[in-house]
Amino acid sequence: MARKFTPKIVTANDLIEGDVVYLTADDRWSRLHEEAELIEDEAHAQLRLLFAQAQPDRVVGPYLADALPGPNGPEPVHFREAFRTRGPSNYPHGKQEARHV
Template identity: 75%
Template sequence: MARAFTPKVVTANDLLEGDVIYLTADNSWTRSLSAAELITDEADAQLRLLEAQSQPKIAVGPYLADAKAGANGPEPTHFREEFRRTGPSNYDHGKQEATADV
């Protein structure tokens, strides 16, 4: 029996800067998970992934990541996505300097 669909966000890496990016409901990209589109329908998720894959000059390696609704927007449900959201862990720079969305 197939597993039930769980909510997702479309995520990738920015082609030029390498930052983690998320697809928004208006087809733009954001570096803030809280601004990402939370997709609750499996068919819609596949269509949104195709949309992301059609933008190779912006997004590298797009995929669907499990997420859940949070007080301020989508939140990761797996430690890998939490780690990606906060950026490199070797020292404070980039997203770790600005703790607004970490």
């Protein structure tokens, strides 16, 4: 019996700045998890990943991450992805400063 597909988002790191970025439905890279395209079809998820992998001049390490629909957009499922939304933890600026995490 096939396992049910868990919705995904495409995430990577910005090539120049290193920030975590998320692929949006309109083909932009956003630093906001809630702007990520929530992909609910496995074949479409693979196509979006291939699209991301074809941009080595913009991002590094793209991969599919599990996500769930939320009231403001996709929400991370795993601790690692929730942690990545907060940005680097070794200094109090950037995403952590802005969100008061």
